[in-house]
Amino acid sequence: MEIKLQVDPRIMSLTVFKEQLQAEADSSESEFTIEMRKTGDVLRSIDPTIIVAVVGAAGTALGALIYGLAKIAQQAGAKTILIQTRHGDRLEFPANFTPNQIDVLIEKLKKLEIERISIPLI
Numbered sequence: 001m002e003i004k005l006q007v008d009p010r011i012m013s014l015t016v017f018k019e020q021l022q023a024e025a026d027s028s029e030s031e032f033t034i035e036m037r038k039t040g041d042v043l044r045s046i047d048p049t050i051i052v053a054v055v056g057a058a059g060t061a062l063g064a065l066i067y068g069l070a071k072i073a074q075q076a077g078a079k080t081i082l083i084q085t086r087h088g089d090r091l092e093f094p095a096n097f098t099p100n101q102i103d104v105l106i107e108k109l110k111k112l113e114i115e116r117i118s119i120p121l122i
């Protein structure tokens with residue numbers, strides 16, 4: 001499963017975001033890879049390079065990715081994380097969710113076809 005990741009450039013550069021997320025991936029026992037790719041998408045004032053997380057089918061990798069994103073978002077001062085499915089449904093949750101709340105969220109996310117996760121500056 002590939003998930004596009006976006007971070008508002010006012011929060012941090014994509015390069016720094018990738019490095020921090022890769023550090024989270026490396027410290028996790030779950031395997032997911034982080035890649036930077038050029039995209040044809042024009043995203044409101046966001047670099048045409050995107051970060052793509054390649055997540056295994058097992059839910060543990062998705063969980064590690066969400067935990068890592070929440071940690072980065074909190075450190076960067078972001079208030080929310082926005083998830084969009086392939087069908088256009090959107091789910092927004094606070095970056096400061098507790099681990100128990102994240103666990104419940106991950107169980108719900110495993111059933112969705114996630115296309116994009118964004119860390120907006122609000």
